[in-house]
Amino acid sequence: MSEATDLVGVLRAAGETTRLRLLALLADGEQSVKDLTEILGQSQPRVSRHLKLLADAGLVRRNAEGAWAYYGLADDGIGGDLARWLVGRLAEADPERQRDRQRLVSVRAAQQAQAAAYFAKVADSWDLLRSLHVAEEAVEAAILAAVADRSVDTLLDLGTGTGRMLELLAGHYRRGIGVDSSREMIAVARSKLAAAGINHAQVRLGDIADLEPAAGRADLIVIHQVLHYFDDPGRLLIQARQALRPGGEMLIVDFAPHELEFLRIHHAHRRLGLSDPQMAAWARAAGLRVSAASSFPPSDAAEGLTVCVWQLTDDPGDHH
Ligand SMILES: C[S@@+](CC[C@H](N)C(=O)[O-])C[C@H]1O[C@@H](n2cnc3c(N)ncnc32)[C@H](O)[C@@H]1O
Structure with missing residues (x-):
């Protein structure tokens, strides 16, 4: 049971129009302060102040990442419960909610377009770029080891790029499908797979944030x-x-948490690496569990990045 003053504090924090809009936006997924500021059309200090109030009252959680901070609805507690309850009662057709959602969609579309332009530019040199400053060989050996004793009928490689994973794992699946939203990457992948004689893998143009059921299971x-x-x-x-x-x-x-802000500015990154606790929480929310994790420090510790390999197992008790 909570004390009355605590409850009043949470209600006060939630009881304001902009903050309610923020809760509704965060119910659609984690967002950065930068994007929330753009969506709401208010100054950043103002949006940050609202978010701080929500975080202090336990309605949202904050995750600082380099120069950006990401917010999401609190996972549990009175704050998390109240936030979900409120958003659940907000009409989908509420004009302000719809406007905010539309802005969110266009902010995301602009970012996707930027990332696509980046990948179009680097497609031809990607195989060189991708191996810079990471312990590539050790990581690929770990990937191979992770699938070694599995019988894989269909393998789906999301964000396949130049198709390196389809190539690396070619001996381990019956049918491989790579999906990528960049035509340029897909073109490189196609010719690379053909040159390597890998006929049991195909690549398709598609958005992995909105996977078509045709991609199969x-x-x-x-x-x-x-x-x-x-x-x-x-x-x-x-x-x-x-x-x-x-x-x-x-x-x-993916990368372990790092502080290389320039990767956001010049290489279209959004998150500065992913941590084990984040992965565990995301996996849980998706009905999966982390069954193994390993990390690989860079070959040149002075300037490289650590790469992590997480194995996520589907939890059969919690299915689709
Ligand atoms: C860093 S590359 C990695 C490629 C490959 N997996 C590898 O490791 O070499 C990221 C890839 O994700 C793709 N990508 C980014 N957003 C995507 C989306 N929404 N749908 C499909 N592919 C996406 C990019 O086009 C790019 O080819």
Whole structure:
């Protein structure tokens, strides 16, 4: 039971129009202060003040990441419960809510367009770029080891890029499908797979944040160096899980938390790496659990990045 003063504090924090709009936006996924400021059309100090009040009252949680901070609805507690209850009662057709959602969609579309322009530019040199400053060989050995004793019928490689994962794992699946939203990357992947004689893999143009059911269901989904391009990786995992067969597995490879802000500015990154606790929470929310995790420090510790490999197992008790 909570004390009356605590409850009043939470109610006060939630009881204001902009803050209610913020809760509704956060119910659609984690967002950065930067984007929330753009969506609401208010000054950043103002939006930050509202968010601080919501965070202090336990309605939202904050996750600082370099120069940006990400917010999401609190996972539990009175604050988290109240936030979800309130958003659940807000009409979907509320004009302000609809406007905010439309702005969110256009902010995301502009970011996607920027990322697409980046990938179009780097597609030809990606294989060189992707191996810079990371312990590439050790990571690929770990990926191979993770699938070694599995029988994989269908493998789905989300954000396949130049198709490296389809190539690396070619000996381990019956049918491979790579999905990517960049025509340029897909073109490189296609010719690379053909040159390597890998006929049991195909690549398709598609948005992995909005996977078409035609992509089919896989018993192994690989998401290699892709999640950090998304503001809300947890949301993507929920989407991806729809394409996973019961009892299937996901292999996520991405950077550990880092402070290289320039990757946001020059390389379209959104998240500065992903942490183990974040991955555990995102997996849980998607009905998965982290069954193994390992990390690989850079070959040149002075300037490289640590890469993590997470194995996520579908929880058959909690299915689609
Ligand atoms: C850093 S690359 C990684 C490619 C590959 N997995 C690898 O490790 O070499 C990220 C890829 O994700 C793709 N991507 C980003 N957002 C996407 C989206 N919404 N839908 C599909 N692909 C996306 C990009 O086009 C790019 O090819």
